Amino acid sequence: MKTEKTKEGSPSGPSASSSPPFASRFESIGVKVPEQRLSTKDLMKGVKMWGKLDLERLTGIKERRVCSETEDSYDLSLNAALDCLKHSTHKAEDLEMIICCSITKYKDGTTYVWEPPFSLYVKEAIGAPRALNFDIANACAGMLTGVFIMDDFIRRGVIKCGMVISGENLTSASRNAVPRVKTILSGQLASLTVGDCGAAVILERSGEGKARLEVSNFVTLSKYSDLCIGGPCRDAPGAQMTTQARKIHKVAIADTPPIMGRALQEFGIECGDIDHLVPHQTSMRAVYSGGKRLGHYFGKRVKNMVVILQEYGNTASTSHFLALYSYLNEKRFKPGEKMMLMALASGLTVGFVIFTMDDLVDRYGIEN
Amino acid sequence: MGSKIDAVGLSTPGFFRRGSIEMEIKAAKDCLKNAELDPNMLGILVNTGIYRDHHIGEPAIATFIQRAIGANELFTGDRTTFAFDLTNGGCGMLTGVMVVDGFLQSGTIDYGMVVTADTDPVPGESQGYNYTPAAAAMLLSRSAEGGGFIHFKAATEARFIDDLRGRIEWKQHKRKMKNILVMSQAEGFARACAQFTMENLDAFLKETSLKMKDIDLIIPSQSPTGFLGELKKKKGMEEKLVDVTDKLENVHTAGIGFALERAMSSGRFSAAKNCLFLTVGAGITVSLALYRNL
Numbered sequence: 001m002k003t004e005k006t007k008e009g010s011p012s013g014p015s016a017s018s019s020p021p022f023a024s025r026f027e028s029i030g031v032k033v034p035e036q037r038l039s040t041k042d043l044m045k046g047v048k049m050w051g052k053l054d055l056e057r058l059t060g061i062k063e064r065r066v067c068s069e070t071e072d073s074y075d076l077s078l079n080a081a082l083d084c085l086k087h088s089t090h091k092a093e094d095l096e097m098i099i100c101c102s103i104t105k106y107k108d109g110t111t112y113v114w115e116p117p118f119s120l121y122v123k124e125a126i127g128a129p130r131a132l133n134f135d136i137a138n139a140c141a142g143m144l145t146g147v148f149i150m151d152d153f154i155r156r157g158v159i160k161c162g163m164v165i166s167g168e169n170l171t172s173a174s175r176n177a178v179p180r181v182k183t184i185l186s187g188q189l190a191s192l193t194v195g196d197c198g199a200a201v202i203l204e205r206s207g208e209g210k211a212r213l214e215v216s217n218f219v220t221l222s223k224y225s226d227l228c229i230g231g232p233c234r235d236a237p238g239a240q241m242t243t244q245a246r247k248i249h250k251v252a253i254a255d256t257p258p259i260m261g262r263a264l265q266e267f268g269i270e271c272g273d274i275d276h277l278v279p280h281q282t283s284m285r286a287v288y289s290g291g292k293r294l295g296h297y298f299g300k301r302v303k304n305m306v307v308i309l310q311e312y313g314n315t316a317s318t319s320h321f322l323a324l325y326s327y328l329n330e331k332r333f334k335p336g337e338k339m340m341l342m343a344l345a346s347g348l349t350v351g352f353v354i355f356t357m358d359d360l361v362d363r364y365g366i367e368n
Numbered sequence: 369m370g371s372k373i374d375a376v377g378l379s380t381p382g383f384f385r386r387g388s389i390e391m392e393i394k395a396a397k398d399c400l401k402n403a404e405l406d407p408n409m410l411g412i413l414v415n416t417g418i419y420r421d422h423h424i425g426e427p428a429i430a431t432f433i434q435r436a437i438g439a440n441e442l443f444t445g446d447r448t449t450f451a452f453d454l455t456n457g458g459c460g461m462l463t464g465v466m467v468v469d470g471f472l473q474s475g476t477i478d479y480g481m482v483v484t485a486d487t488d489p490v491p492g493e494s495q496g497y498n499y500t501p502a503a504a505a506m507l508l509s510r511s512a513e514g515g516g517f518i519h520f521k522a523a524t525e526a527r528f529i530d531d532l533r534g535r536i537e538w539k540q541h542k543r544k545m546k547n548i549l550v551m552s553q554a555e556g557f558a559r560a561c562a563q564f565t566m567e568n569l570d571a572f573l574k575e576t577s578l579k580m581k582d583i584d585l586i587i588p589s590q591s592p593t594g595f596l597g598e599l600k601k602k603k604g605m606e607e608k609l610v611d612v613t614d615k616l617e618n619v620h621t622a623g624i625g626f627a628l629e630r631a632m633s634s635g636r637f638s639a640a641k642n643c644l645f646l647t648v649g650a651g652i653t654v655s656l657a658l659y660r661n662l
Contacts, residue, residue: 103425113535115457116530116651120524134460221441225432231426347427
């Protein structure tokens with residue numbers, strides 16, 4: 001793909017940021033969740049620890065989806081991309097950019113692919129020859145970081161349409177944590193909350209009467225970069241993740257509101273104007289205490305928190321789009337409602353995507 | 369208007385500097401020092417290295433670098449830094465430059481840095497890993513004069529998609545089963561890379577209304593094995609290519625950083641009006657960029 005700087009897409013300096021020539025919107029969302037379900041009760045049967053821990057009560061997670069032996073990150077990514085195209089007016093050949101954002105890049109089972117780029121496999125499988133492709137990784141903020149990058153290309157007029165994809169096959173970390181979690185303070189306790197999922201979103205140049213994404217305040221508070229570290233497991237196939245969950249929660253609760261305040265200020269809206277806040281789906285307690293803290297900080301709460309943890313657990317970088325997809329299919333959004341997606345991930349990364357719901361709602365639901 | 373290169377920083381292993389992250393930190397610090405820039409001015413920091421210490425997948429490696437160089441580690445309400453990883457095989461650093469260039473052009477940031485390094489993630493265990501451990505950092509800002517990176521192009525040829533592979537496989541190592549990095553390069557891959565590069569170079573020159581004689585200097589990938597040798601066989605290429613394999617053979621994603629630094633220190637870069645960045649990687653992926661010195 002040619003990424004030539006067109007006249008319209010090449011603003012002449014910093015002043016261009018305040019009045020971009022184009023805007024982007026979510027044109028379609030696709031999801032693939034594995035059929036296999038694993039309840040928290042069944043997962044915890046394998047955990048032999050000191051004292052009692054009711055993980056379901058602690059996190060609100062009743063079950064999560066788990067890849068079968070024949071599924072992996074690639075299958076989830078590919079099927080999510082195909083589902084996204086099914087809901088879209090675009091064809092694969094229209095895509096000018098594909099960004100893969102998975103933390104887990106498993107293909108052929110638990111083989112992790114570093115090279116060639118994962119995005120190239122998906123690009124070839126869906127048949128998008130024009131698309132510029134590359135991979136990014138930014139923990140659970142991966143897909144929203146992909147949106148942040150693609151939005152910039154669309155705003156500048158370099159591309160008109162592209163897809164951000166992720167396929168998270170994370171439950172190997174959960175499986176590997178089961179024999180290692182011995183106390184409630186275990187560093188691998190958070191690994192028991194994850195679930196598998198693939199998600200994809202098409203961004204396109206927004207037109208008259210359509211939503212405009214406002215992507216802003218993507219910030220890395222790198223002082224906390226070592227609070228959650230993941231990589232291959234030392235003695236089992238798949239991944240391993242060590243998290244200082246309490247500290248991350250404490251830091252996130254303290255540091256997120258001022259960053260969100262700046263994002264709201266930038267777009268001239270208030271916290272109470274947000275109809276639906278889609279946070280990163282970690283645990284029910286974390287999500288609602290975060291919402292409460294935002295209410296205290298801004299003096300007014302967001303009207304609704306979109307939470308789907310009960311059925312899917314923490315699906316890492318796909319969690320925001322799985323939540324949107326679920327609510328869209330249940331017809332729980334209305335055109336004109338103000339949406340906010342909030343990234344909160346290891347790093348520690350915070351970021352916001354704000355938009356007004358438009359006719360995207362028409363393509364989802366029972367009749368579709 | 370494009371984005372200009374303000375400084376470059378390089379690093380190789382030292383007595384106390386062994387891993388990819390330590391090398392990247394050194395390269396990033398040297399780069400900032402060369403530019404005399406306060407790290408807090410960095411709006412975006414991208415890591416494009418692939419083979420990293422212990423295969424860390426989370427968080428982004430860029431966040432460790434951001435912390436070590438002291439770039440807005442906490443939110444103060446003023447300037448902020450956003451860090452993430454981007455991988456695109458041997459083309460990663462140039463793809464990172466393209467992304468940072470975009471944020472500079474849209475006015476989102478004033479300065480951005482692309483840092484990259486590759487090293488054997490678990491020495492003694494990896495199979496077929498043959499890249500020289502090295503790191504490079506490149507600092508970019510908006511060019512007020514109109515030069516800098518002015519055109520990017522990328523293309524892929526998936527017939528060779530599995531001809532260069534880097535994968536972590538669950539397999540036996542000595543007497544234990546482990547997650548091990550396994551790398552392989554098919555015979556003839558370097559030749560295919562050179563061929564695909566030349567095809568895309570022709571298209572790139574047409575897009576930029578240039579002829580090969582207008583290109584004064586080429587900053588190429590220094591990997592995969594045999595690629596530069598094949599590229600030199602192509603007409604008109606050898607005298608324009610910057611080849612650092614005499615000092616460091618088979619540097620992976622940091623290769624263009626080392627070639628650029630050599631061209632800068634010899635004066636070839638500043639003397640070149642049209643400089644072509646030419647990277648190639650697994651896929652096959654080819655990325656090209658035109659840098660104009662005014």
